[in-house]
Amino acid sequence: MHLPRGKKLKLVKRLGKGVSASQICRQAGICRASLYRWKNHYENSPSVNKLSVLSSQYVRGQKHWKKLSVKKEQQIRKIALRNPALSVAKIAVLAGVSLSGAWSVLKNKDLHKREGRERYQRRYGERLIVPLTPDQRVEMFRRFDAGESVRDLCKQFDISRTTFYKWINLYRKGKNTDKSLIDRRPAGKIHYKYVPGAEQLVLALVAHDPGLSPIQISKILKEYAQQHLVSQFGVYTILKRYGLNTYQQRFEYANRTIASELIPVVTQQWKLPAILRNIFTSFIPPPSRSYLISRFLFLVVLFSISFFFAFLSIASVQRTLQTLPLANIVGLSFALMSLLFGTIFFLYSLKYYLTIGIVLSFSRKSHLTSDGVSQHKSFL
Structure with missing residues (x-):
């Protein structure tokens, strides 16, 4: 110690x-x-x-000659939050630091384990700086009055000592009221320029066309609402908040959104097993009305041809049986029954082989780039 x-x-x-x-x-x-x-x-x-x-x-902490820069620490945390399943060793390789350095940076924010990274991602997403609410600040002050050290409180709530003392002085000067803890520079939903529903519109445009830039998205929203809704800087802030500030990230988000929207449509048209439905819905579009009509006509024609050939087969078999002795008729009957049951068994087993083949051909193998973004490549 x-x-x-x-x-x-x-x-x-x-x-x-x-x-x-x-x-x-x-x-x-x-x-x-x-x-x-x-x-x-x-x-x-x-x-x-x-x-x-x-x-x-x-020499420890900030004075150590191997102390990582703030930019490098943020890069390590970004890689860990983008890919919570990565090990600390893999994160260290991607960030270009030692294993102990990456572990120390993640340990300081309780991100050194996968459970901690997933819990942080569910609560705050990929944001590295999380603002404290007035209730959290009041709780911090009460714990300080109860005897807890400033060092432990600042480390837990991820603030500096200067910020802590500034807040507690404002809180005591304001006679312990919550109004004294409201930020002087409002951000997020309490900002006076906040437009309700703007985030959903931006995400919908990204899902529709991931190639749109923040400037183009801002112009489209202005034409849609006949007034200025969000500036290009505001669009970029929304995209960065959801981790969509690069084209690759927007393209993957559009694919995920389209696939999730197509699942109920395809499920209603084709009664497929769950494992096949999850594979098909990633690349098969919903069936159109013209496709359903052509499908129905094809089934009618196929049934008519099958019925015609079945009628000819029954007629030929009946004529053959009339000219053959009883022993040949019995042998031919057993042979036809064996052929029929063998065909049924083969068709029944064929679906398992098709399922295995489709699963193997469309299985995904994860690859990671230098910035920690995962890419997928087909197995074949």
Whole structure:
């Protein structure tokens, strides 16, 4: 456990006043060997340099020469939130950092495990900075008044000490009212330029045509509403909030949206098993009316031809049976029955082979690019 030298000096002085070493170590969370080592270094050092000997010999945190930049830490968290199933080792390779460095960055935000990344993604999406609500700030102040340290609170709520003290001073000057905790710069739904339903319109346009740029989307919305709804910067902010600021991401979102909209239509027309329906609906469009009519005519013609050939076959078999002896008739009957049951069994087994073939041919294999975005490639 890393302690500042002032804290170490207080522990050493308490030990010199007669307080038991076990009690001091238990309260400070250190071992007895460290406490006695600090005591010996402090007592044996010159009087002009006593406090400096208690300084830590290991450089940690922001002063470490291997400290990652803020931009690199954000890149590590973005890769982890885009692909929660990735391991920490894979995230480190994609970000170009060491395994311990990536693990430390993710551990600081409780993102070092897949469950933590999925829980964070469900609550906040891919946003790295999450604003605190007034209720969360009041809860933080109450925990501070109950004796919890500022360091632990700032680490848990992901804010700086400067921000914490600024909020708590405003809260106390405002006589402990929630109005004093409202942001001076409103954002999101409380912003005065917020347009209800604008996000749904932008997402619908992206699903319809993922090649549209933020400028084009803003112009289309202006023509649609006959007034200025969202600027190109606002469109870009919405796209970035949902992780759609690149063409590849918008293209994948459009494919997912179209596939989800086609599932009930295709399910209603074709009664397929679930495993086949999930495969077919990803690339088969909904059947049109002309297709259904042509399908019906094809089935009528096929049934007529089958009935005609069946009638000819029965007539020929009846004529053959009239000219053959009884033994040949019995043998021919067993042969026809065997052929019939064999054909039925073959057709019944054929669907399993077709299912296996379709599943293997359309199975997906995941590939990851350098920025952590997953791409899919056909198995064949």
